[in-house]
Amino acid sequence: MERLVIEGGRRLEGTVQICGAKNASLPQIAASLISGAPLTLTNLPDVTDIQAMLALMEHYGVALGNRTAHSVTLDAGAARNVEAPYDVVRRMRATILVLGPLLARFGHARVSMPGGCAIGARPVDLHLKALTALGATIAIDAGFIDASAPRGLTGGRIVFGTPSMGATETAMMAAVLARGETEIMNAAREPEVADLAQCLCAMGATIEGAGTHRILVQGGAALGPARHEVIPDRVEAGTYAIAAAITGGHLELTGARLEHLSAVGQALEAAGVQIWPTDRGLMVSRSGPLRGVDITTEPYPGIPTDLQAQFMALMTIAQGASMIRETVFENRFMHVPELSRLGANITLQGTSALVRGVEILRGAQVMATDLRASVSLVLAALAAEGETVVNRVYHLDRGYECLDRKLVRCGAQIRRVS
Numbered sequence: 478m479e480r481l482v483i484e485g486g487r488r489l490e491g492t493v494q495i496c497g498a499k500n501a502s503l504p505q506i507a508a509s510l511i512s513g514a515p516l517t518l519t520n521l522p523d524v525t526d527i528q529a530m531l532a533l534m535e536h537y538g539v540a541l542g543n544r545t546a547h548s549v550t551l552d553a554g555a556a557r558n559v560e561a562p563y564d565v566v567r568r569m570r571a572t573i574l575v576l577g578p579l580l581a582r583f584g585h586a587r588v589s590m591p592g593g594c595a596i597g598a599r600p601v602d603l604h605l606k607a608l609t610a611l612g613a614t615i616a617i618d619a620g621f622i623d624a625s626a627p628r629g630l631t632g633g634r635i636v637f638g639t640p641s642m643g644a645t646e647t648a649m650m651a652a653v654l655a656r657g658e659t660e661i662m663n664a665a666r667e668p669e670v671a672d673l674a675q676c677l678c679a680m681g682a683t684i685e686g687a688g689t690h691r692i693l694v695q696g697g698a699a700l701g702p703a704r705h706e707v708i709p710d711r712v713e714a715g716t717y718a719i720a721a722a723i724t725g726g727h728l729e730l731t732g733a734r735l736e737h738l739s740a741v742g743q744a745l746e747a748a749g750v751q752i753w754p755t756d757r758g759l760m761v762s763r764s765g766p767l768r769g770v771d772i773t774t775e776p777y778p779g780i781p782t783d784l785q786a787q788f789m790a791l792m793t794i795a796q797g798a799s800m801i802r803e804t805v806f807e808n809r810f811m812h813v814p815e816l817s818r819l820g821a822n823i824t825l826q827g828t829s830a831l832v833r834g835v836e837i838l839r840g841a842q843v844m845a846t847d848l849r850a851s852v853s854l855v856l857a858a859l860a861a862e863g864e865t866v867v868n869r870v871y872h873l874d875r876g877y878e879c880l881d882r883k884l885v886r887c888g889a890q891i892r893r894v895s
């Protein structure tokens with residue numbers, strides 16, 4: 478198993494190219510299943526989650542053409558409606574996103590129920606509720622979701638109790654092939670949802686309001702060949718912004734969009750970090766002291782849960798204290814004991830973590846259980862005195878393209894060893 482050996486204490490300076498968003502790419506790859514015409518996606522990140530999703534598409538008989546590290550043409554003209562097995566779904570929860578497209582296209586779908594994961598139980602009831610509102614019959618049988626609509630889906634009104642990115646994406650993709658209009662209320666407003674809508678519109682769909690609480694989909698449009706460029710990854714950009722901040726460095730993040738990171742930008746500024754847009758993306762710099770800032774994770778446009786662990790790493794060396802509240806997932810503090818191994822002073826109180834800043838972190842062996850927890854350990858290691866070994870690098874490779882190489886180019890000292 479590979480691990481990263483990080484010698485901390487180096488200030489980062491330079492330029493980091495931000496990749497396409499993993500969490501925008503995954504639903505768009507799944508969306509290829511709703512159409513018999515080819516869909517070309519560009520600006521995909523070269524990360525293992527995308528490779529796994531593309532392998533799943535091949536399992537469904539989707540032909541992958543013109544493949545490069547960052548683009549592919551998905552042709553689902555000869556797609557087969559087979560089962561999504563537990564072994565695949567359990568490893569990557571985003572595979573649940575094939576349920577809506579398969580059901581809408583074939584009138585039936587059988588997908589293994591995803592299990593819980595390191596960050597929480599992550600139920601799929603809202604995905605099922607959305608499909609039921611469009612006329613599907615759903616049964617849970619031997620760990621599988623069996624969804625059927627033999628006469629096709631019909632447009633309807635879907636009202637979500639909680640905004641869910643995944644369930645909003647399921648609803649939009651299914652509604653594109655349903656008869657008539659679908660209204661999605663309390664929809665998730667994340668940029669990845671709006672980007673999926675743009676991709677679906679490029680395919681021929683008619684969708685209004687994506688990126689707001691109310692989305693309208695006119696179903697039944699004829700779909701054709703399409704090409705779409707995936708938006709830049711705001712979580713990757715936020716992670717490198719924190720890398721600059723935690724090392725007292727200066728990084729330009731090319732391709733990053735500050736408008737997708739407003740709440741994070743405000744929290745960073747309150748902590749003493751400068752962040753401003755440039756012609757190529759955004760610049761992040763810190764020269765003065767870091768101050769403790771309280772944050773609460775929220776659905777977009779609030780501070781994303783996917784940056785909570787990284788922000789906590791930053792707060793471990795800030796002056797004063799910081800209260801970090803996690804409101805999206807019930808168990809997303811797996812990084813706390815590992816940050817403590819580096820010398821952080823963190824007290825967990827239910828869904829909040831009180832971080833009292835320390836003068837210095839010291840390198841140690843650490844291990845993480847999920848993608849963002851792992852990267853928070855890398856960030857802390859960059860600021861720590863001495864050597865840190867981050868185990869289970871495969872978590873990082875799920876969502877960060879060349880993380881170690883990008884950091885090394887900006888002055889970090891990191892070795893990948895197996």
Ligand SMILES: CC(=O)N[C@H]1[C@@H](OP(=O)(O)OP(=O)(O)OC[C@H]2O[C@@H](n3ccc(=O)[nH]c3=O)[C@H](O)[C@@H]2O)O[C@H](CO)[C@@H](O)[C@@H]1O
Nearest residue numbers: 500571599600601602603604641642643644782783805806
């Ligand atoms: C591939 C992808 O895009 N993953 C992102 C997506 O995950 P994902 O789409 O799974 O997350 P959701 O937005 O659906 O989850 C938001 C909240 O809704 C709850 N919920 C969700 C679905 C459901 O059927 N029932 C239910 O109760 C979840 O447990 C959670 O508390 O959004 C999360 C929240 O921004 C991010 O952390 C993930 O990185």
Ligand SMILES: C=C(OP(=O)(O)O)C(=O)O
Nearest residue numbers: 500570571783848849876
């Ligand atoms: C939690 C994440 O991804 P997923 O929803 O695929 O588990 C993430 O990207 O931080």
